[in-house]
Amino acid sequence: QVNIIWFRRDLRLTDNAALYHALKAELPVVPVFIFDTNILNDLQDKQDKRVTFIYHALQHMQEQLEKLNSSLEVYHGTPEEVYRKLLKKYQVEAVYTNRDYEQYAIDRDVMIAELLTQNGAAFRSYKDQVIFEYKEVEKDDGLPYTVFTPYSRKWKSTLNDFYLSSYPARKYYRSFYQQKPVTFPSLEKMGFKEAGLDFPGNAMDGHLIEQYDRTRDYPGINGTSRLGIHLRFGTISIRTLARKANHKNETFLNELIWRDFYHMILSRFAHVRAGNSFREEYDNIRWRNNDKEFERWCKGQTGYPIVDAGMRELNTTGFMHNRVRMITASFLTKHLLIDWRWGEAYFAEKLLDYDYAANNGGWQWAAGSGCDAAPYFRVFNPTLQTQRFDKDLTYIRKWVPEFDTLNYPAPMVVHEEARKRALETYAKAVKKQ
Numbered sequence: 001q002v003n004i005i006w007f008r009r010d011l012r013l014t015d016n017a018a019l020y021h022a023l024k025a026e027l028p029v030v031p032v033f034i035f036d037t038n039i040l041n042d043l044q045d046k047q048d049k050r051v052t053f054i055y056h057a058l059q060h061m062q063e064q065l066e067k068l069n070s071s072l073e074v075y076h077g078t079p080e081e082v083y084r085k086l087l088k089k090y091q092v093e094a095v096y097t098n099r100d101y102e103q104y105a106i107d108r109d110v111m112i113a114e115l116l117t118q119n120g121a122a123f124r125s126y127k128d129q130v131i132f133e134y135k136e137v138e139k140d141d142g143l144p145y146t147v148f149t150p151y152s153r154k155w156k157s158t159l160n161d162f163y164l165s166s167y168p169a170r171k172y173y174r175s176f177y178q179q180k181p182v183t184f185p186s187l188e189k190m191g192f193k194e195a196g197l198d199f200p201g202n203a204m205d206g207h208l209i210e211q212y213d214r215t216r217d218y219p220g221i222n223g224t225s226r227l228g229i230h231l232r233f234g235t236i237s238i239r240t241l242a243r244k245a246n247h248k249n250e251t252f253l254n255e256l257i258w259r260d261f262y263h264m265i266l267s268r269f270a271h272v273r274a275g276n277s278f279r280e281e282y283d284n285i286r287w288r289n290n291d292k293e294f295e296r297w298c299k300g301q302t303g304y305p306i307v308d309a310g311m312r313e314l315n316t317t318g319f320m321h322n323r324v325r326m327i328t329a330s331f332l333t334k335h336l337l338i339d340w341r342w343g344e345a346y347f348a349e350k351l352l353d354y355d356y357a358a359n360n361g362g363w364q365w366a367a368g369s370g371c372d373a374a375p376y377f378r379v380f381n382p383t384l385q386t387q388r389f390d391k392d393l394t395y396i397r398k399w400v401p402e403f404d405t406l407n408y409p410a411p412m413v414v415h416e417e418a419r420k421r422a423l424e425t426y427a428k429a430v431k432k433q
Ligand code: FAD
Pocket: 216, 224, 225, 226, 227, 228, 229, 231, 255, 256, 258, 259, 262, 320, 321, 322, 323, 325, 326, 329, 347, 351, 353, 354, 355, 356, 358, 359, 360, 361, 362, 363, 366
């Protein structure tokens, strides 16, 4: 008899809730990862950097497991196919895993839990990805918060050392199932190619966190942690990071709370998981949805240098600074009146740190349709944003070197006209806010 630890967005052997509980349960623990074809088949880019990132993280785990005379078993297929195989190969007592709050993941887990039950095995899931989930931080009347500031107040008053402490999985490493290293399917066999990238990450630089409130708004400096991808795939633990941030820099901690907030929203509002506007009247907006204009935005050819710099940074590196994510998203939804879902999907394809909860939250914030969004009548002015946040044009010069030459396109819309058009269009759809 064995237990299985099923890794998904938690690719690490330390401070991992499900892994800790699995190892503690005394039966031998088989570590498993599935390259899910339902997800991989949807990726357009066969050299997707995130697939390479996952692959490297798994190889790193494999090296650690080899030293413990164990092995990760990596499969390529649908979770259902793989579990049917695993149930034949092992006598499984239980599958341990960490919870994921996206709709696809919820449906997948319900299906796998059923399959396991039919075969006499249990499905045990844990909170690991966030500090607080579902109803752990809610209003006194049991309703979810929909505004960030009171949520964050309650979050902070609920926090204590218990929620930040690590799961000491290491103590129980002897429980890993002993076997020779099992070979992984190659990237090529799965239809992908190595992206060979240096992945961003200022690691957990204490100095950076201390300065964060002063540096984080300026895209021209390296002033944010760039840990997004590590949080996305769990190569660092949110508890370890929050412990570092707590008492060090309130602004940084607040960003981690935004992350919990958007995950909470996702888990408590099915219509958000289904892709609808949080405020449903915003789905009445008559978007212009012009394909050619969308293409110019994607390529960074709008004629607004701060917007173009952002899109080119994204296209080249898979990262975009938060301030510029807000500016480019506002430009697409307000200046061009293109449905925020188009932008959301484009970011989903390109961002290394892509995460449904945070991306959807960010897009709806910019479009004005979200919980706790910027009111729709506040339209970012790209020129003023540049003056405030990229005054010496460091960021723009880096990504749009031709911006003060004749090769650079004229603005594709005039700010004042576009602003007026946006306000009229929004006002028609949304009676009052
Ligand atoms: P830091 O500034 O160093 O922050 C540390 C961590 O806190 C981040 O890695 C992230 O996990 C979390 N965080 C920071 N800001 C936010 C926020 N506003 N909402 C939720 N979590 C936050 N973040 C994603 O992780 N994935 C996305 O797909 C994503 N899409 C976005 C789309 C739009 C339109 C906008 C406006 C924001 C989006 N964000 C997203 C939030 C934010 O821009 C990124 O988390 C941040 O820029 C990542 O850089 P960093 O790791 O250096 O973050």
